Amino acid sequence: MSDSPAEGILRYHEQTKHHPDRYARSIGYMDWDNQPNPFRVYEGAPIVSLPRLARDPPGGHLALYEPDRPCAPLTLANVAGLLELSMGLSAWKAFSGSRWSLRMTPSSGNLHPTDTHLVLPDMPGCDAGIYHYSPLQHALERRAEYPGELWRTAVAHFGCEGFLAGLTSIFWRESWKYGERAFRYCNHDVGHALAALRFAANLFGWRLTCLTALSDEAVETVLGLRRTDYPPLDEEHPDLLCLVHAGGQQPIPQTLPEELVAAFDKTHFAGRPNALSRAHVDWEIIGRAAELSRKPATPAEPLRFERPQMIAADASTLTAGAIIRRRRSATDFDRRRGIPRPHFLAMLDKTRPRDGVAPFDAGLGEPALHLLIFVHHVEGLQPGLYFFSRNDRDLPEVRRLARPEFAWEPVEPGFPLFLLAPGNFRQTAAMVSCHQDIAGSGAFSLGMLARFGDIVRREPFRYRYLFWESGMIGQVFYLEAEAHGARGTGIGCFFDDAVHELLDLTDDRYQSLYHFTVGHPLEDPRLTTLPPYFHLRDR
Numbered sequence: 001m002s003d004s005p006a007e008g009i010l011r012y013h014e015q016t017k018h019h020p021d022r023y024a025r026s027i028g029y030m031d032w033d034n035q036p037n038p039f040r041v042y043e044g045a046p047i048v049s050l051p052r053l054a055r056d057p058p059g060g061h062l063a064l065y066e067p068d069r070p071c072a073p074l075t076l077a078n079v080a081g082l083l084e085l086s087m088g089l090s091a092w093k094a095f096s097g098s099r100w101s102l103r104m105t106p107s108s109g110n111l112h113p114t115d116t117h118l119v120l121p122d123m124p125g126c127d128a129g130i131y132h133y134s135p136l137q138h139a140l141e142r143r144a145e146y147p148g149e150l151w152r153t154a155v156a157h158f159g160c161e162g163f164l165a166g167l168t169s170i171f172w173r174e175s176w177k178y179g180e181r182a183f184r185y186c187n188h189d190v191g192h193a194l195a196a197l198r199f200a201a202n203l204f205g206w207r208l209t210c211l212t213a214l215s216d217e218a219v220e221t222v223l224g225l226r227r228t229d230y231p232p233l234d235e236e237h238p239d240l241l242c243l244v245h246a247g248g249q250q251p252i253p254q255t256l257p258e259e260l261v262a263a264f265d266k267t268h269f270a271g272r273p274n275a276l277s278r279a280h281v282d283w284e285i286i287g288r289a290a291e292l293s294r295k296p297a298t299p300a301e302p303l304r305f306e307r308p309q310m311i312a313a314d315a316s317t318l319t320a321g322a323i324i325r326r327r328r329s330a331t332d333f334d335r336r337r338g339i340p341r342p343h344f345l346a347m348l349d350k351t352r353p354r355d356g357v358a359p360f361d362a363g364l365g366e367p368a369l370h371l372l373i374f375v376h377h378v379e380g381l382q383p384g385l386y387f388f389s390r391n392d393r394d395l396p397e398v399r400r401l402a403r404p405e406f407a408w409e410p411v412e413p414g415f416p417l418f419l420l421a422p423g424n425f426r427q428t429a430a431m432v433s434c435h436q437d438i439a440g441s442g443a444f445s446l447g448m449l450a451r452f453g454d455i456v457r458r459e460p461f462r463y464r465y466l467f468w469e470s471g472m473i474g475q476v477f478y479l480e481a482e483a484h485g486a487r488g489t490g491i492g493c494f495f496d497d498a499v500h501e502l503l504d505l506t507d508d509r510y511q512s513l514y515h516f517t518v519g520h521p522l523e524d525p526r527l528t529t530l531p532p533y534f535h536l537r538d539r
């Protein structure tokens, strides 16, 4: 008997849980000869080389969040700057004869399943067209042209100038290593990428609005995915389209005019996608999960949040650009060092959705994730288990469902952080994160607890959105950790139900979707670091 899409995707979730005695299925070893290429190329597509930023856009730490910054003109150089600071390379690392690139965004296993496409209007240096971004070359590959006047329909529809950015996922890049849990990781990465784009846009004084009313079919039509012959299992799957814009008509319609989508369906798309590896393992469950959570067209639901005062007393002395560029994942922490309480509170505060404030104003809908925090070493705060609410709607329910003995003691007046139970949770935190020491040896770590079952049952595509939201929260923590002289690491490997048991949650009303840890990093002295674009120094 076949499941409904909702039951099917919930079953995917259940089946891909890690348990202490049983991990989700994967190939179980690293098939290095067959590792997928992390860089997609459309061979034969005309190339537009992009300039690199001579100087980052001005602005300190809080420029990442400031609404209404001066709006930069829509030029190719500024679009290139946006890409460089979001989806570009951040460094190369070398060790013992091998070398690998890192990017502005993190990615599970550094496998980078997310690709970026742009729909640009006519501008000096580039014709109106649909482009794929190559982070390795810092270049655009022109996949298709379209008549410039078509864009004027879009401008009239949106009520403002701008361009479209689209994200896609290549599941095989992640499933090569992680097997059936990889669909989750691809979606975490989409969230990281979306937040990275939103932050970079903010530095140029631009906003970003996800066109969440569109169906996946419309997204793949616009990006030409339906008119491209991909090598089997190397396909790009549509994630989202968003408008990067200067503001204007409020709210921005979260869809596209039908004639625009229809026009792209007749367009010729150039370029032959490269094959990413020699052979594939077909994790059918992943293709099925994608199908079950495919998005239909839905009504737009513009949502406004409050904009409570941001905790800013502790702003970093680093520039926003420097914070973005130095983001890295910690691999080891100095156990003896903690972080001050004001820094901790300021980091949490940045994860609250605020109207017009990056990144959670991107239009994904009502926030559904909260933080279950293991405080290990925050100066001025007793170690213990804490809960941070990102949406008051869920608080009464979580309190009712969670262990009755929890204290729910507010930490600061008017701030939605509560002490549940004091104590040393270092061991517990490491255990629930697949015994990873970094979850117990830093200043704090956390699980992101999503309101889950009812959301996914109502609209199965929101399974992906919940993971996107978790990736966005992760991106905020990565940048906030850097801003405060610490470092973070996203943690996709955790024992799902062991986390739920800590709260005594026994059904799927709330589920932990992603973990994160923050502390003072210990560097690995064996690694050499090279600049991000040293390989293009002659260009």
Ligand SMILES: Cc1cc2nc3c(=O)[nH]c(=O)nc-3n(C[C@H](O)[C@H](O)[C@H](O)COP(=O)(O)O)c2cc1C
Residues within 6 Å of the ligand: 102, 103, 105, 106, 107, 108, 109, 110, 185, 188, 189, 192, 327, 328, 329, 330, 331, 436, 438, 489, 490, 491, 492, 493
């Ligand atoms: C969704 C996701 C899950 C991750 N899971 C883990 C993890 O379980 N353990 C870990 O040590 N690092 C984890 N990482 C960190 C990646 O290994 C890291 O991002 C990647 O190696 C690239 O390095 P960079 O972040 O320094 O650029 C994760 C990152 C992401 C985005």
